[in-house]
Amino acid sequence: MTTHDVWVCPICGQAPGDPAAIMAHGREEHPSILPAHATIAQRLDLIAALADEATLTAGHPNPDGQPARTRRPPSGRAPADLAAIDLAAPPDDDHPERPLSLLVECSRLCWAATPLDVHQAHPQPDGPCTLASEARWLAGLWPAAQPWLDLADCCWVDDSTARVLRLLAAATRTAPRPVHHCPSCGEVLVDAAGGWLWCRACGAEHPGPERLAEQWRRKPPMATADIAAALGINPNRLHKWRFRGMLAPARVEAGVAYWRPLDVIALLWPETLEAA
Secondary structure, eight states: OEETTEEOOTTTOOOOOSHHHHHHHHHHHSOSBOOSSOOHHHHHHHHHHHHHHHHHTTTSOOOOSOOOOOOOOTTSSOOOOHHHHHHHOOOOTTOTTSHHHHHHHHHHHHHHHSOHHHHHHSOOOOSOOOHHHHHHHHHHHHHHHGGGOOHHHHHHHHHHHHHHHHHHHHHTTOBOOOOOBOTTTOOBEEEOGGGEEEETTTOOEEEOHHHHHHHHTTOOOEEHHHHHHHHTOOHHHHHHHHHTTSOOOSEEETTEEEEOHHHHHHHHOGGGGTTO
16 A cells, blocks of 8 residues: 555555565565475464465455456355455364364374473463464474474374465465476476576476576567477467466567567566566
């Protein structure tokens, strides 16, 4: 929101200042891309942060560039935000699949497995039980509880926190980090030095998103077939992005659309926006 032309972050209340600082604040403090591999402790921190974001931005989640398509319900009433209702639902043994029910069960396992001195060091919180409050309390208990849990309990906590994080990420439109596949053999690529991606299966190296952004930064617009072949994507994907309002061609000549390569790369790999 703005007050006297000063932009204030609706999530944390900071006022970064100029537009460049505002964009940097959003990318660094409230990223829209999840880490590639998160530990349980990292997941609990993310759950608390995303739960706060879901509460503060109810009805206006992190935009993904795609315009919303709504249909008026037959009753004439506004449809309920089912995701927000599910996230706000209290823990319930009759609904163990709810996010808060999953998280509370993790807390129960950790509490039951730990001795009295751990309980005294991490007393259970007062006040209403919410996703954010439960995640923050469990994040403080987890380092002390982990050595007391057996393998089955650890697997349960691992699976449950991953499920809760996926549900929250979907509600706030926070995307998982993209997975890149080798054009030669189709296996998943891993990060290598210098912005390259390496295939463990065939040993091939391919330029990563940042390197691609630098490589294509000054390239002129390319026809649909040419840029799709160069980046290894289906040409229909470009037209779908255009239909959804996510991408616009630089120009259209004789029915052929020409696209700026960097615009396409920014949609393929959103984390390259900083590099671009």
